[in-house]
Amino acid sequence: MAAIESQALVASVVQLADDHLILGHRLSEWCGHAPMLEEDLSMPNMALDLIGQARNLYSYAAELEGNNRSEDDLAYLRTDREYRNCLLVERPNTDFAHAMLRQLYFAAFMQPYWQAVLDGKDSVLRGVAGKAIKEVGYHIRHAGEWVVRLGDGTDESARRMNAAVDALHPYTEELFVVDADRQYCIDNNVLPDPQSVRTLWQDTINAVFSQALIEVPEVTYPLVGGREGRHTEDFGFLLADLQYMQRTYPGAQW
Amino acid sequence: MPLWEVFIRPRTGLNHKHVGSLHAADAQMAVQAARDVYTRREEGNSIWVVRAEQIVASDPDLAAENFDPAGDKVYRHPSFYDIPDEVGHM
Numbered sequence: 380m381a382a383i384e385s386q387a388l389v390a391s392v393v394q395l396a397d398d399h400l401i402l403g404h405r406l407s408e409w410c411g412h413a414p415m416l417e418e419d420l421s422m423p424n425m426a427l428d429l430i431g432q433a434r435n436l437y438s439y440a441a442e443l444e445g446n447n448r449s450e451d452d453l454a455y456l457r458t459d460r461e462y463r464n465c466l467l468v469e470r471p472n473t474d475f476a477h478a479m480l481r482q483l484y485f486a487a488f489m490q491p492y493w494q495a496v497l498d499g500k501d502s503v504l505r506g507v508a509g510k511a512i513k514e515v516g517y518h519i520r521h522a523g524e525w526v527v528r529l530g531d532g533t534d535e536s537a538r539r540m541n542a543a544v545d546a547l548h549p550y551t552e553e554l555f556v557v558d559a560d561r562q563y564c565i566d567n568n569v570l571p572d573p574q575s576v577r578t579l580w581q582d583t584i585n586a587v588f589s590q591a592l593i594e595v596p597e598v599t600y601p602l603v604g605g606r607e608g609r610h611t612e613d614f615g616f617l618l619a620d621l622q623y624m625q626r627t628y629p630g631a632q633w
Numbered sequence: 634m635p636l637w638e639v640f641i642r643p644r645t646g647l648n649h650k651h652v653g654s655l656h657a658a659d660a661q662m663a664v665q666a667a668r669d670v671y672t673r674r675e676e677g678n679s680i681w682v683v684r685a686e687q688i689v690a691s692d693p694d695l696a697a698e699n700f701d702p703a704g705d706k707v708y709r710h711p712s713f714y715d716i717p718d719e720v721g722h723m
Contacts (some may be wrong), residue, residue: 415634417666421666524661524662524665
């Protein structure tokens, strides 16, 4: 593989991995704090799905990079600006409505995206996709059912769900942002164009929102920046938590 | 939130077996919660949930009347037949 293509692929795979690691971490913060026992299991379940996908992607990126960095180095030992996750996945938990909506937004994007990865020429990514599709399909179902029940629930649950939509919807546009590295992978049929799944994403969101009695807002000012390493203030606190162990006990393993 | 009883079938061909209970707002959420709570370690491939209040149980006070009479009727067990080897496990 040409060096330039390899570098573009590494960057794109790390970007994908970052989305999964950071959202997985946000979900894991619910462990022991979920509103009911059943959710206290299901949210970490989903977190483990995402972190598992992140591991596969980081390992692959590390192998492609060939720089003796491990998946742990990539996950835990970069600075905030080196993470390229979209801002959506780092948004704070706030409340259960925010967490379920954020999950729905991301899963509704990743399911068709992984599906399209299966048509690409990278066999490792196809392998990751094959496993992830089933996991993320459940995330859509789980989060989607909650969005419906909260949106079409009590006055208070509807108020919170609508507040979550107002807060998070402007971040969804970044799911479709393509940088130069991703474009290179798209042109070489290694990764699909996020734009190609926009309609499917929108269909899923529309279907859930119409059941949840939520109007799909118009985004006049998309909130982006994570793909370029410009993160929100909350991200530093997240990383402090996430990286604490590796920073304090370098090379720690279990 | 209503209580649901959860039944899991460990493998195709076996029966659903009671594994526990959980709280959920409705049937669909109960199936999803059962999946999350009771099948995390590959316990099965099928889930039933039943509203706990829908289960009709025998009266524990009538246990002696109900079950003791069967105690001395050993001839009801089909264990007095010679089963040919080729039949295998029954």
